[in-house]
Amino acid sequence: MGSLGRVLVVDDDDVIRQLISVNLELEGFEVTTAVDGLDCLEMVKQVRPAVVTLDIMMPRLDGWEAASRLRADPDTAGIKVVLLSARAQEADLQRGDRIGVDAYLTKPFDPDELIATVRRLAGLPIQA
Numbered sequence: 001m002g003s004l005g006r007v008l009v010v011d012d013d014d015v016i017r018q019l020i021s022v023n024l025e026l027e028g029f030e031v032t033t034a035v036d037g038l039d040c041l042e043m044v045k046q047v048r049p050a051v052v053t054l055d056i057m058m059p060r061l062d063g064w065e066a067a068s069r070l071r072a073d074p075d076t077a078g079i080k081v082v083l084l085s086a087r088a089q090e091a092d093l094q095r096g097d098r099i100g101v102d103a104y105l106t107k108p109f110d111p112d113e114l115i116a117t118v119r120r121l122a123g124l125p126i127q128a
Contacts, residue, residue: 003030005122008047010040010066011055011084016107020053023111024118037061041069044076050122053114054101056085056092067099080121084109 007029011017021031032047034040036058044052052070056063063083070076080102085092088106096104103117119125 006049008049037066
């Protein structure tokens with residue numbers, strides 16, 4: 001059975017990055033990781049993922065700016081973006097909508113919810 005698709009996991013926290021990666025790999029996704037927004041923008045061009053999970057609070061380039069740049073570049077505008085944040089205030093959700101992110105999960109997130117979200121965005125059927 002082939003990969004379900006490529007996912008780029010972007011988080012400056014090693015533990016969270018590993019947790020997300022393992023969960024998605026067990027599900028059958030091909031996972032690549034990046035440590036911050038700048039790393040993400042470089043990796044996206046090499047990996048061409050279907051979905052990017054993007055932490056918001058990161059050094060060098062945060063998730064907001066990385067998501068904005070992904071959307072602004074015609075080469076990456078079609079990639080599905082899931083923002084992960086410890087704070088999900090209404091203003092954050094609205095900002096995500098303005099940028100055009102596809103989903104927004106609050107930390108600590110439920111791994112099953114993350115997998116379901118990534119599957120949906122990758123165009124796969126949601127498993128019960």
